[in-house]
Amino acid sequence: MNDGFETRGIRRFLWEIGGFLKNALGNFFSPGFLCLFVPLLLLWEFLPRLDVIPESLLPRLSTVAAAFVDMLLRKQLPLHILYSLGRFFAAFGIAVALAVPLGLLMGWNLKIRAILLPLWQLLSPIPPPAWVPMTIIVFGIGTNMHIFLMFIGIFYPVLFNTYQGIKDTDPRFLASARVFGASELTLLRKVYFWHAFGSIIMSLKTGVSMGLVMLVIGEAYGGRMGIGYLLGQAKDYFLIPDMMVCMAVTGFIGWFLIEVLKYVEIKLAVWKVGR
Amino acid sequence: MIEARGIGKFFSVVNDKGLAEGLTAVLNVSLAIPDGRIVSLVGPSGCGKSTFLEILAGLQAPSDGEIRIDGKLVLEPLPSTRKEMEDYKRRYRFISPLANGVFRDRPKHDIAMIFQDYAVFPWMTARQNIVFALKLRSAGKRRSERPSRAEMAEKARFHLARVGLAGADNKYPSQLSGGMRQRLALARALAVEPKIILMDEPFAAVDALAREKLQDDLLRLWGETLESPRPVIIVMVTHDVPEAVYLSDEVIVFSPCPGTIRNRIPVDIPRPRARTGPASVELQERIYAMLEYDINQESEYSI
Numbered sequence: 001m002n003d004g005f006e007t008r009g010i011r012r013f014l015w016e017i018g019g020f021l022k023n024a025l026g027n028f029f030s031p032g033f034l035c036l037f038v039p040l041l042l043l044w045e046f047l048p049r050l051d052v053i054p055e056s057l058l059p060r061l062s063t064v065a066a067a068f069v070d071m072l073l074r075k076q077l078p079l080h081i082l083y084s085l086g087r088f089f090a091a092f093g094i095a096v097a098l099a100v101p102l103g104l105l106m107g108w109n110l111k112i113r114a115i116l117l118p119l120w121q122l123l124s125p126i127p128p129p130a131w132v133p134m135t136i137i138v139f140g141i142g143t144n145m146h147i148f149l150m151f152i153g154i155f156y157p158v159l160f161n162t163y164q165g166i167k168d169t170d171p172r173f174l175a176s177a178r179v180f181g182a183s184e185l186t187l188l189r190k191v192y193f194w195h196a197f198g199s200i201i202m203s204l205k206t207g208v209s210m211g212l213v214m215l216v217i218g219e220a221y222g223g224r225m226g227i228g229y230l231l232g233q234a235k236d237y238f239l240i241p242d243m244m245v246c247m248a249v250t251g252f253i254g255w256f257l258i259e260v261l262k263y264v265e266i267k268l269a270v271w272k273v274g275r
Numbered sequence: 276m277i278e279a280r281g282i283g284k285f286f287s288v289v290n291d292k293g294l295a296e297g298l299t300a301v302l303n304v305s306l307a308i309p310d311g312r313i314v315s316l317v318g319p320s321g322c323g324k325s326t327f328l329e330i331l332a333g334l335q336a337p338s339d340g341e342i343r344i345d346g347k348l349v350l351e352p353l354p355s356t357r358k359e360m361e362d363y364k365r366r367y368r369f370i371s372p373l374a375n376g377v378f379r380d381r382p383k384h385d386i387a388m389i390f391q392d393y394a395v396f397p398w399m400t401a402r403q404n405i406v407f408a409l410k411l412r413s414a415g416k417r418r419s420e421r422p423s424r425a426e427m428a429e430k431a432r433f434h435l436a437r438v439g440l441a442g443a444d445n446k447y448p449s450q451l452s453g454g455m456r457q458r459l460a461l462a463r464a465l466a467v468e469p470k471i472i473l474m475d476e477p478f479a480a481v482d483a484l485a486r487e488k489l490q491d492d493l494l495r496l497w498g499e500t501l502e503s504p505r506p507v508i509i510v511m512v513t514h515d516v517p518e519a520v521y522l523s524d525e526v527i528v529f530s531p532c533p534g535t536i537r538n539r540i541p542v543d544i545p546r547p548r549a550r551t552g553p554a555s556v557e558l559q560e561r562i563y564a565m566l567e568y569d570i571n572q573e574s575e576y577s578i
Contacts, residue, residue, distance in 0.1 A: 172390050180412060181412065183378055184370065186411070
């Protein structure tokens with residue numbers, strides 16, 4: 001596969017990083033997008049500066065940048081980000097570890113589907129933020145509550161998309177493997193999973209965005225650390241630049257995680273790239 | 276040797292009025308196919324040929340009758356008494372009777388199957404596709420008898436070269452043309468050294484020139500197995516009457532609704548056959564006449 005490239009060691013790692021950056025950032029440096037983006041940034045800087053929009057409502061780009069540096073150095077922004085990310089990954093891990101196997105089983109077997117699917121159909125329409133009060137009562141305010149709320153946000157999209165992808169596996173693929181003597185486990189590992197791979201990755205992307213929504217909601221309701229907490233504080237003290245920094249940071253985290261998933265998809269689903 | 280005795284398949288379907296209705300897809304089909312033969316099933320679409328083929332492969336349970344391959348039943352017979360019915364239901368509570376097992380790969384019969392479009396897995400390279408099949412086929416053997424990874428890769432390379440795909444080992448099916456993909460399917464089917472190859476319209480999606488080449492390759496590869504101790508049976512479903520006449524030892528004409536054998540026509544033309552030789556053309560016309568009778572329900576042809 002990688003005949004011309006390093007296949008191991010630090011150089012291989014750097015090469016992968018380069019590939020990732022090229023994939024992730026490539027869109028931003030296309031001339032078409034820059035023609036739109038640079039004027040937007042200029043407007044952001046100069047509309048408040050020229051008093052077209054009052055600066056108390058829309059701080060300048062440079063003010064926001066200064067606020068960012070200030071938060072980084074003096075308000076422990078990196079620590080808050082780490083806290084939020086730690087909780088996020090815990091919730092994401094638990095949700096994916098439960099939802100993907102459950103989705104596989106539900107898509108694979110009619111009996112299991114008949115038992116489990118109605119449960120999720122009853123529970124999933126409850127909007128995740130509606131879980132907040134109950135969660136606070138049960139788990140108290142703290143890490144457990146944040147993790148549970150994010151789990152609720154991530155679990156259903158991953159479960160349903162995985163299940164759909166598995167269920168839609170073409171029976172002829174299954175038939176041609178069965179004729180060779182494949183057991184159901186082999187079918188799940190080698191046929192169902194890869195057929196559903198696209199929708200599983202898609203579901204993880206939805207999961208990332210839902211998880212971030214619940215991250216901000218959960219942390220805004222209570223806690224001592226985290227991006228959502230910083231955002232809540234900025235609201236209380238009416239620090240618009242700080243709010244914007246928090247928004248940008250959460251947005252960046254979401255963008256970055258989704259780009260990572262995209263890269264994983266490109267790397268693992270090589271067979272799709274040629275199309 | 277494949278023996279099918281009184282195979283019937285009934286479905287319940289929903290009719291125009293939204294009511295459940297019985298549909299007989301296959302009715303009372305009995306066949307015996309000796310080793311080393313090519314048999315084609317032709318007939319109008321929707322006449323139960325493909326269903327019959329899937330029943331042969333053990334991918335569908337027949338409602339009636341039984342299939343034996345070298346005397347061994349393909350699927351266990353359906354229950355006939357209440358007691359048997361209860362046992363059957365208990366045994367297959369969570370898993371369908373068609374599955375090979377939950378955890379352990381278990382090749383039941385020496386069959387390979389080739390479908391029109393979905394023959395090979397698009398997420399595996401050409402070599403992985405073949406190795407996948409080889410691994411499954413060796414799963415029943417003792418550990419010491421199983422081929423090593425390198426042996427399987429070598430075998431995959433050999434079979435790819437045999438169908439004219441040398442050098443395509445690491446290509447994904449999406450990088451191959453339609454004809455090459457069917458070649459790959461053929462290589463995978465032959466690599467497991469099956470006794471029976473079942474083909475469901477194998478060359479329908481391929482352009483005419485590639486199809487003729489594929490047919491000749493199929494005949495050549497099949498001919499090579501005739502000298503070996505394990506001559507291969509090929510059962511093929513096709514819409515293409517000239518193809519059926521060119522390839523097979525026997526053409527079986529199905530009539531639609533319910534699908535049953537209208538006629539069996541032995542093809543005694545010695546190989547290599549001329550595609551448009553007088554003998555072939557005459558046979559083709561006879562088969563077309565029968566098919567037309569089924570489609571129009573009127574013809575001068577009578578049995």
